[in-house]
Each structure stands twice: as C-alpha cells, then as structure tokens.
Amino acid sequence: xxxxxxxxxxxxxxxxxxxxxxxxxxxxxxxxxxxxxxxxxxxxxxxxxxxxxxxxxxxxxxxxxxxxxxxxxxxxxxxxxxxxxxxxxxxxxxxxxxxxxxxxxxxxxxxxxxxxxxxxxxxxxxxxxxxxxxxxxxxxxxxxxxxxxxxxxxxxxxxxxxxxxxxxxxxxxxxxxxxxxxxxxxxxxxxxxxxxxxxxxxxxxxxxxxxxxxxxxxxxxxxxxxxxxxxxxxxxxxxxxxxxxxxxx
Amino acid sequence: xxxxxxxxxxxxxxxxxxxxxxxxxxxxxxxxxxxxxxxxxxxxxxxxxxxxxxxxxxxxxxxxxxxxxxxxxxxxxxxxxxxxxxxxxxxxxxxxxxxxxxxxxxxxxxxxxxxxxxxxxxxxxxxxxxxxxxxxxxxxxxxxxxxxxxxxxxxxxxxxxxxxxxxxxxxxxxxxxxxxxxxxxxxxxxxxxxxxxxxxxxxxxxxxxxxxxxxxxxxxxxxxxxxxxxxxxxxxxxxxxxxxxxxxxxxxxxxxxxxx
Numbered sequence: 001x002x003x004x005x006x007x008x009x010x011x012x013x014x015x016x017x018x019x020x021x022x023x024x025x026x027x028x029x030x031x032x033x034x035x036x037x038x039x040x041x042x043x044x045x046x047x048x049x050x051x052x053x054x055x056x057x058x059x060x061x062x063x064x065x066x067x068x069x070x071x072x073x074x075x076x077x078x079x080x081x082x083x084x085x086x087x088x089x090x091x092x093x094x095x096x097x098x099x100x101x102x103x104x105x106x107x108x109x110x111x112x113x114x115x116x117x118x119x120x121x122x123x124x125x126x127x128x129x130x131x132x133x134x135x136x137x138x139x140x141x142x143x144x145x146x147x148x149x150x151x152x153x154x155x156x157x158x159x160x161x162x163x164x165x166x167x168x169x170x171x172x173x174x175x176x177x178x179x180x181x182x183x184x185x186x187x188x189x190x191x192x193x194x195x196x197x198x199x200x201x202x203x204x205x206x207x208x209x210x211x212x213x214x215x216x217x218x219x220x221x222x223x224x225x226x227x228x229x230x231x232x233x234x235x236x237x238x239x240x241x242x243x244x245x246x247x248x249x
Numbered sequence: 250x251x252x253x254x255x256x257x258x259x260x261x262x263x264x265x266x267x268x269x270x271x272x273x274x275x276x277x278x279x280x281x282x283x284x285x286x287x288x289x290x291x292x293x294x295x296x297x298x299x300x301x302x303x304x305x306x307x308x309x310x311x312x313x314x315x316x317x318x319x320x321x322x323x324x325x326x327x328x329x330x331x332x333x334x335x336x337x338x339x340x341x342x343x344x345x346x347x348x349x350x351x352x353x354x355x356x357x358x359x360x361x362x363x364x365x366x367x368x369x370x371x372x373x374x375x376x377x378x379x380x381x382x383x384x385x386x387x388x389x390x391x392x393x394x395x396x397x398x399x400x401x402x403x404x405x406x407x408x409x410x411x412x413x414x415x416x417x418x419x420x421x422x423x424x425x426x427x428x429x430x431x432x433x434x435x436x437x438x439x440x441x442x443x444x445x446x447x448x449x450x451x452x453x454x455x456x457x458x459x460x461x462x463x464x465x466x467x468x469x470x471x472x473x474x475x476x477x478x479x480x481x482x483x484x485x486x487x488x489x490x491x492x493x494x495x496x497x498x499x500x501x502x503x504x505x506x507x508x509x
Contacts, residue, residue, distance in 0.1 A: 140344050147325045147342040148413050150365045158361065162352045239351045239393055 029209040034216060037209035044198070045210075049217050051194040052187070055111060056179045056225070059118025063175055066119060067126025068168050074127070075134040075160070092124050096182060100189030114186040114194075121182035126171035133167025134160045166237045173229050180222045273338045273417050273449040274301035274324055280332030281319050292474035293319045296333070299468060299477065303338075303416070306443065306450040308460030309468045310503065316475025317453040321419040324451060338449070340417035345425050347406035349394035355405045356381055356390040362413035377412055384408060384442055400431040404438065411446055420452045424459065436462050440488060457503045461496050462489050469506040479506035 011031045017023070018030035025033060038045060070088075074081045096117055107113040137159050145155045187196025195214040202211040233240070281294040293316040301307045309317055322328045325340045341362075349358045356374055357364075359381055363373035381390060386404055394402055403423055410418055423439070424432040436459055443450065443463075454460050460467045461483055469479040481503055485495050 138346075138348065140346065141348050143322070143325075143327050144342060144344055144348050145365070146327065147340065147415075147419075148362045148365050148409075154365050158364065159350065162350070237352075239395070 026206055026208050029212055033209040034212045037207070038213040038216065041210050041213065045195070045213060045217060048193055048195045048198045048214070049221065052180075052183050052196065052218070053221055055114040055183050055186070055194065056118060056221070058111070059115050059183065060122055060172060060175055060179050060225075062115055062119040063122030063126055063179075064168065064172050067123040067171065068130050068164075070123070071127045071130035071134060071164070071168075074131055088124060088127060091120070096121060096185050097189075100185055103186075104190035109190050109192055113190070114183060117186040117189075118179050118182040121178045122172075122175035125174040125178075126168060129167040129171035129174070130164050133164030136167070137163050166233065166240055169229060169233045169236065173226055173233075176222055176225045176229065179225075180218050184218070271303075272300045272336070273303045273305070274299065274340070274451060275336040276300075276320075276323070276330075276333065277336075278333035279323065279330045279335060281316065281323065281328065282331050294323075294330075295474035295476050297475065297477055298333075301417075301449055301451055303449050304447055305466065306452065306464045307466050307468060308452045308454060308464035309470060310454055310457055310460045310507065311470030311475070312472050312507070313455065314475075315470040315472035317470065318421055319475070321421050321451065321453055324417065325419050338417050339415045340419050340451075341410050341413040341415040343406055343410040343418065343420045343423055345422040347394070347402040349402055349405055349409075351394055353394075354390060355386065355392045355394065355397060355401075358394065359386075359405050359408040359412060361409050366414075377408070380412070380446075381408060383445070385438065398431075399427050400435050403427065403435060407439065407442065411442070411448070417449045417451065420450060422454055423452070425455070432456075432459070437488075439463060444487065457500055457507070458491055461499050461503065462491060467499075467503055469503055471507075471509055478509065479503070481506075 015030050015032060018025065018028050018033075029037070070084075074085060100113070100117055103113040103116050107116065141159055142155060145159060150158065183194070184196035184199070187194040188200055191197045195218055199211040199214050202208065202214070276297055276299040279294055279297045280292070283291045283293055285291060297316075297320065299307075299309075299320075309320060311317055319328065321342060323330055323335050324337045325342045326337070327342070349355075350361070353361070356377055357370070360368075360373040360377035363376055364370065368376070378390070381387070384404060384407075386401070386408070389397065389401060389405075394405070397405065407420075407423065410420075424435045427435060440463055450464075452460070452463060457467075464483055467481045467483060468477055469481070470476065471478045479502075481499060483496075483499060485493055485499075489496060491497075
C-alpha cells in the first residue's frame, strides 16, 4: 500500500520534471508518454516480454540448481572450499559485458547464451547463502545425530538440507534483481528478440518512450518474480519464524 | 496398556541379577585433557572411575566445568579418553538444549531415531504414537517445536532419546534451562516415564535436589581437574518427596561433598 503511494509520488515528480525541467523527451520521456507507448506497443512489448521472462525464469532455475549443488559440494569438501570458493568470488568480478560476445560466439543467438549469462550472474548469491545455511546447523545437533546412529548422509538429509532450504530461496530472491539486468545484457550482446533487444532498437529509432516502457515492464516482472519466490518460500518453509513486513505486497 | 519398547540389557531391578550381568557403563581411571592453542592445557577429567549397573539411574552432580559433559560424551563414544578405559553399552545423548528440528512436527521429532534406523515415515510415526500419548503429549503430535512450551519440548526431546532403543540414556542437564516450577513438574514426569520405560540412565545435573529425587545413586564431582569426590546411594522408596527427612539428610551430605 505504502509502496503504491511512494510510486505515485515518484511518478508525479518525474512527470513535473520532464515537463518543466526542459529535458528533451527523447532523453527522458514523461511517465504519461511512457504509459501511452506501453498501450500503443502492447503487442510488441508483450511478445518480447514473454521471451525475456522465459530467459530469466529458466536462468534463475539453472542458477538455483547449479548454485545449490556447488554449495553442497563445497560444504562436504574442505579442500574444494579452500580451492574453489576464491575462484567463484573472482568469477563475480568479471564484467559480463566482456564475456557476453564470447558466449554468443560459442552458443549462438538462441536462448542458451542468455541462460548461461543469467546463471552466471545469479548463481553466486545462491552459493553463498546456501553454504551459510548448510553450515548453520549447531555442532551439538551433529553430536546428537551421531548418538542416534545417523550416517553422514542422514545428518545431511535430516538436519543440514532442511536448514539450507530457506537460505537457498533467499539467495534466489537476491538473484532476481540481477537476473533481469543479466538478461538485458545478454540480449544486447546478440539476440533477435526480447525486451533487451527491443530497447537496443528503440533508442536509435528515437522511440525512447518505448524503451522506458520496456524498463517498466522489466521492473514489474522482477517484483512479481520476487513475490512468487516469497510464496514458494511460504509453501516450502512453513516452519520459519517470519517477521511481519518482509513481503512485498 | 503399557507399550514397552525393546530395551536390551533390561531386566527387573534385582540386586542379585545386577551382580551377574556386566556393567552397562564402566569407566576405569579415565583422564581427559584438552589442548588449547594458547595457554596451558585444561585437564577436564582426572582418574575418574564410575560403574553403572543395568537399569540403574546414576546422577552426576558437580559445579560448572567439572567435566560432566565430557564424561557423557565419553560414554556416548563422541570422545576418546586420554587415559584409562571406557566400556559402555550403546548410549544415546540428550543434550541440555532440546535441539528439536523446527521443520518437523513434535511426533516426527520424537520418531527421528526410527527414521535414522531406516523406517518409513508412517511406520515410524505409528511406532512413536502410543508412547507419545502415554507420556502426556497427546494432542501435540502435529505441533511444531516453536509452538511448544519449554517443558513440552524437553518431553519430546526425551521421547526422541527413548525411542532410539539404546539401553543407556545420557541426560545432560535436561531441565537446566527451565524455570523452577516447570523443572519440578518435569522431574516428576521423568520419574514416571522411567518407571514406565526403565533404562540405564546417567543423569548430569547441577541440581542436588533433582539428583536425589531421581537417582539410585548420586556421584559428586569437583572441578579443576574434574574428579569424583563422593558417591551416595539413595535408597528411599519411590515416588520420592523432597521433604522426606532421609532425603534432606542426603542432600546435606551431597552439598557438603560439593563444597569440598
């Protein structure tokens, strides 16, 4: 509710600035122009949104699976943790814009290079949060499981894996925001469809309002994705002590 | 009707038979020293000898840092002694904190040991259910741990320990975190539960009263280094009441031994 008011105030200020501030509407279109563009180009925007949404959704899924598996591997092997974890951190310092063309050369213009890029920017928060979640189990709990006769695998299955589940979902929530940016980068690097591709074309065509309309759609999509993950969290982690006011509603 | 779980090495409490069967727990001249990265090593236990007969309830009382927890972990096989020998039947630990798994219901937490023993979830639940009800937890089967009071959580934790089927229970200050009134209730409850499901019990506590109410024998320890300073048999019949003059006298003796 408050979010809507903040949004309205923001849009109002923007509108006033765009009209009175003397900035060319080719540089900064007013919200009213963006809304008009969104309506006029709705078919175009919608079909491209579907493309990008699919890339982001699948990309996050890949990141979740790869990130969780990596976290489990790192959790079980101290050698791997010491050897590979620093490399993972280093991998996050590589700007995607530099390697995106390479991925296009390797994987072509289809969905594959997009998935790789999105997964690359998204897996890291999943790895970090999941690894922390796996390690958050009390040492006493481990002793208890051992005296109950549990094997290492059973200790993982009954204590560590459930403890890491909410952490992995938190990682995915963090990943949502960067996933959308990753998708746009990936489409800039080489694509024939998607909202990133649409933006890339709209600017030189002097359709700035259309590019902004695409940005608004991406932002709304990110919020919806985040909300979907929160719902999934509720369903999958019913035991969590959830403080009020952490859900975007 | 009583639902008895299999408790190996569990025969009617009978002096003659106790002499015939081997000890459930036997520590002989046990020493345990922890190295520290900085400073002198800490001697947690020195020359500790302790025997617990099958079916016997032995309470170990002592001040903080007298090696009580180390003693239990030795019996449970979580640590190895640096000196002496530890012989014990399979033992299960009940830590001071309940450590219930928040993602499992109370019944599933109680049945955890059965799951670990490769029973299917439904089968484990069905085996745990009768005892769950018999020990005063009926109606809380589907409650999650955070919905339970501290006392209820300890009951579930104890049930989890019991259902492991191990003949020896190592209880590490099971009621240490509870308020005084709840602790009193829980002591009575535990006495009832053990009367119903007799096991060999090694109970660590810093509460002399609790030790005397529950145990057949009280072992008093002193700290730095942890060692046994007194052993007091408790022969008063059960159920016991704290006001019993024999118990009051025993408490005085235990406190005297504690203050060294």
